[in-house]
Amino acid sequence: MDMALQPAPLPGIATGDASRARALRRFNVGDRTFKTLTQVSAITVLVILAGVMISLVRGSLPAWQAFGLDFFTTQSWNPVTEKFGALPAIYGTLLTSFIAMLIGVPVSLGIAVFLTEICPERLRRSIGIAIELLAGIPSIIYGIWGLFIFAPFFQTHLQPALIDLFANVPVLNQLFAGPPYGIGLLTAGLILAIMVLPFITSIIREVFETVPPVLKEAAYGIGCTRWEVVRRVVIPYTRVGIIGGVMLGLGRALGETMAVTFVIGNAHRIMPSIMAPGTTISATIANEFTEATGDIYTASLVALGLILFLITFIVLAAARLMLMRIERKAGK
Amino acid sequence: MSAPKNNARYASRRRGNFIATVLSVGAACFGLTWLLLILTVLVVKGVGGLSPSVFSEMTPPPGGEGGLLNPIMGSLIMTIMAVLIGTPLGIMAGTYMAEYGRYSKLTMIVRFINDILLSAPSIVIGLFVYELMVATMGHFSAWAGAVALAIIVIPVVVRTTEDMLLLVPNTLREASAALGLPQWLVIRHVAYRAARAGITTGVLLAVARITGETAPLLFTALNNQFFSWDLNAPMASLPVVIFQFALSPYEDWQQLAWTGALLVTAAVLALSILARMLASKRVPS
Numbered sequence: 233m234d235m236a237l238q239p240a241p242l243p244g245i246a247t248g249d250a251s252r253a254r255a256l257r258r259f260n261v262g263d264r265t266f267k268t269l270t271q272v273s274a275i276t277v278l279v280i281l282a283g284v285m286i287s288l289v290r291g292s293l294p295a296w297q298a299f300g301l302d303f304f305t306t307q308s309w310n311p312v313t314e315k316f317g318a319l320p321a322i323y324g325t326l327l328t329s330f331i332a333m334l335i336g337v338p339v340s341l342g343i344a345v346f347l348t349e350i351c352p353e354r355l356r357r358s359i360g361i362a363i364e365l366l367a368g369i370p371s372i373i374y375g376i377w378g379l380f381i382f383a384p385f386f387q388t389h390l391q392p393a394l395i396d397l398f399a400n401v402p403v404l405n406q407l408f409a410g411p412p413y414g415i416g417l418l419t420a421g422l423i424l425a426i427m428v429l430p431f432i433t434s435i436i437r438e439v440f441e442t443v444p445p446v447l448k449e450a451a452y453g454i455g456c457t458r459w460e461v462v463r464r465v466v467i468p469y470t471r472v473g474i475i476g477g478v479m480l481g482l483g484r485a486l487g488e489t490m491a492v493t494f495v496i497g498n499a500h501r502i503m504p505s506i507m508a509p510g511t512t513i514s515a516t517i518a519n520e521f522t523e524a525t526g527d528i529y530t531a532s533l534v535a536l537g538l539i540l541f542l543i544t545f546i547v548l549a550a551a552r553l554m555l556m557r558i559e560r561k562a563g564k
Numbered sequence: 565m566s567a568p569k570n571n572a573r574y575a576s577r578r579r580g581n582f583i584a585t586v587l588s589v590g591a592a593c594f595g596l597t598w599l600l601l602i603l604t605v606l607v608v609k610g611v612g613g614l615s616p617s618v619f620s621e622m623t624p625p626p627g628g629e630g631g632l633l634n635p636i637m638g639s640l641i642m643t644i645m646a647v648l649i650g651t652p653l654g655i656m657a658g659t660y661m662a663e664y665g666r667y668s669k670l671t672m673i674v675r676f677i678n679d680i681l682l683s684a685p686s687i688v689i690g691l692f693v694y695e696l697m698v699a700t701m702g703h704f705s706a707w708a709g710a711v712a713l714a715i716i717v718i719p720v721v722v723r724t725t726e727d728m729l730l731l732v733p734n735t736l737r738e739a740s741a742a743l744g745l746p747q748w749l750v751i752r753h754v755a756y757r758a759a760r761a762g763i764t765t766g767v768l769l770a771v772a773r774i775t776g777e778t779a780p781l782l783f784t785a786l787n788n789q790f791f792s793w794d795l796n797a798p799m800a801s802l803p804v805v806i807f808q809f810a811l812s813p814y815e816d817w818q819q820l821a822w823t824g825a826l827l828v829t830a831a832v833l834a835l836s837i838l839a840r841m842l843a844s845k846r847v848p849s
Contacts, residue, residue: 262748272656273660277681343591359592373828376806429598459581
């Protein structure tokens with residue numbers, strides 16, 4: 233294709249062709265300039281990622297020098313004595329995302345199955361669009377709703393019930409121990425679950441639609457029920473894509489800031505109860521960064537950012553690789 | 565379905581199907597209920613505070629009268645700057661990937677990294693721009709905020725530009741090349757024109773995305789009680805003001821936060837719907 237787009241080689245240029253030669257030269261220069269410009273822009277994308285990495289490493293150096301690998305295992309977060317550890321924030325990040333996935337994934341799968349297999353054709357498009365629009369709602373909306381509406385409701389109605397329900401069950405009574413604050417790790421996890429719902433659903437729905445209709449029709453044709461078709465044809469065929477979509481949602485949940493910051497409670501402790509206030513990496517940075525005084529404090533927060541970036545990078549890279557695999561499969 | 569051989573087995577398969585169907589419909593109802601609930605609360609709480617003064621007055625001190633003029637203007641200015649910085653870069657990068665280096669190794673790497681940037685935690689972008697601009701310049705500024713938002717715009721625009729240019733039929737390119745047009749004019753006059761609606765959609769989606777972004781602005785543009793045109797000074801933005809006011813103990817601030825949240829959501833939904841309408845009449849395939 234490159235060859236075809238080159239301007240034709242100049243035939244012997246006579247004097248009258250001077251303007252033609254000039255035009256061709258202009259074409260050539262333009263082409264080279266434009267190509268270089270676009271190439272540089274493409275490389276800029278790589279530079280941004282490298283820049284993020286370098287600036288986070290550089291900004292967090294004082295913290296690594298002060299604490300070393302102990303930073304990962306220390307529980308204290310004390311601006312006065314300048315002793316910082318990431319453990320509670322990492323714990324909170326992983327736990328809230330785990331709760332979000334525990335609830336969000338099965339429900340998203342259910343909605344996706346509903347949309348592709350059960351829902352009447354006429355409603356399918358509009359519900360699909362509604363879900364995609366909801367996926368675009370800014371996370372701060374989930375946060376403010378969580379703080380003012382969900383947390384009080386959770387505190388007065390659901391938490392006491394949960395505490396009573398599990399009071400005599402050995403392990404669970406530790407996990408669901410009072411007092412009911414309303415805000416805390418569980419609340420943050422639940423709000424994250426609601427937030428990732430439309431996001432994961434729209435990806436899984438797209439992935440489900442890559443299943444060739446012939447496969448499904450064949451299964452229906454030999455008398456499979458709808459559930460059997462979903463379980464034995466649709467899900468096995470799209471398994472890699474589903475996992476990719478789920479991990480993309482996980483990446484979202486891990487790095488989510490605003491939906492969590494409002495309701496997490498910002499406590500740098502690890503409590504056995506999942507209803508206790510806690511913190512996440514992103515919430516800690518959002519809450520404390522502008523008020524952080526001293527190099528070590530700021531550097532510790534940047535170090536948290538670096539940890540978050542590395543975790544999400546791994547999760548997102550794995551997700552993309554998986555989604556690429558199913559795209560290639562669908563392309564064939 | 566007449567007289568299946570093994571009635572018990574048939575019944576259990578039907579039961580399984582029934583349970584799965586109920587669960588799936590239940591999941592749909594459950595999920596949609598929450599999301600509708602959030603939207604309803606948002607409208608009910610937000611509409612109460614809507615008044616002309618919201619658009620004409622500055623953010624008030626606690627207990628005072630005021631509106632959201634400075635955050636609205638701040639958000640508009642920083643969004644426009646971010647789009648002005650991010651869009652050309654994004655479109656150019658997308659152009660390289662779809663036109664010049666369609667099968668090159670660089671394109672594959674950029675595509676992969678771009679997809680990661682697309683969902684990278686926005687608070688980390690904020691930290692990056694803080695280190696890059698705020699720490700070196702010594703003060704918070706609207707420029708830093710705009711750059712942080714631009715970094716979020718770029719991957720969205722790169723992705724849609726590449727996708728849309730790939731949809732442009734190659735016969736169009738070949739026809740114009742056959743007329744003797746060099747590649748850069750083919751791209752500018754033919755490919756861009758054919759993909760215009762799609763690329764515009766991408767830009768609109770990017771704007772929708774940054775309209776509600778809070779985390780990258782928290783420690784780049786910070787906040788400002790007043791409005792100023794000075795891009796070198798801190799600047800208020802709707803999401804940051806919502807964050808600050810919602811967490812405050814003052815009821816009138818909280819009311820303004822709800823109203824601001826309603827405005828942001830309405831803007832985001834309007835942009836997404838507009839983008840969708842544009843996308844539905846894109847390149848003839």
